[in-house]
């Protein structure tokens with residue numbers, strides 16, 4: 001039932017990496033998790049070992065009202081994935097216009113997914129403001145805003161607080177505690193990275209869910225098209241962030257996650273794919 005969106009005011013900060021790994025960690029906690037890619041870059045699938053050659057997906061076809069269940073794929077780990085699907089620039093623009101004219105194209109299938117009390121949806125959003133984020137913001141239990149530990153994040157704090165990158169529904173999210181933050185790629189050996197992390201952490205206070213170190217294991221995992229090793233530094237920190245997310249969801253008075261294996265949701269008949 002819960003919806004968690006990973007968003008950011010700027011690109012390349014780690015949204016897709018964090019969405020994929022947090023989705024899988026929440027699955028390990030006993031939830032049925034759907035990882036939903038709403039970014040036309042179509043890269044969430046790569047973290048789950050889906051073949052580069054498999055290009056189709058759900059959001060690419062939104063104007064044609066696709067059946068989302070038909071696009072579900074089950075990763076070897078058990079996480080269910082709705083890949084975006086490859087689109088040309090023209091198609092991406094047309095889809096954005098279609099969503100602007102008819103937000104129900106996305107809102108309706110999301111409501112259907114969230115109607116299942118055992119399912120948690122983790123959505124990887126495009127960088128910056130987007131029509132998709134405007135539509136999902138009012139529906140989301142949590143909007144996890146990813147900031148890189150760099151000077152620009154500290155410089156953008158006023159912009160971030162204004163919530164302009166979230167589009168409509170912003171102020172409600174800001175004041176209801178649903179807007180949370182993660183600092184990514186913290187390098188404590190780098191003076192500027194450390195200063196930026198300290199400034200952002202001081203400013204955000206309890207709205208900071210956690211921080212993830214700059215860790216070579218992240219790039220290695222992507223190169224091998226797999227999720228992060230839990231024993232890696234960033235893997236351990238992501239574990240803590242997933243736990244903080246669980247705690248926040250529990251505090252929102254949602255049903256507690258089930259402890260048994262979650263894969264009744266695979267009754268949606270998500271086919272397995274070959275790992276690379």
Ligand SMILES: Nc1ncnc2c1ncn2[C@@H]1O[C@H](COP(=O)(O)OP(=O)(O)OP(=O)(O)O)[C@@H](O)[C@H]1O
Pocket residue numbers: 008010011012013014015016017018039041126127184185186212213214215216218219222234
């Ligand atoms: N903690 C980290 N340590 C080292 N490298 C990282 C870390 N987090 C992310 N990266 C690297 O940074 C790059 C961008 O990450 P990612 O694609 O997840 O960002 P994004 O916010 O989804 O980007 P976009 O806005 O383009 O969608 C990738 O090469 C990723 O491997």
Ligand SMILES: [Mg+2]
Pocket residue numbers: 015016017039041043124
């Ligand atoms: Mg991304």
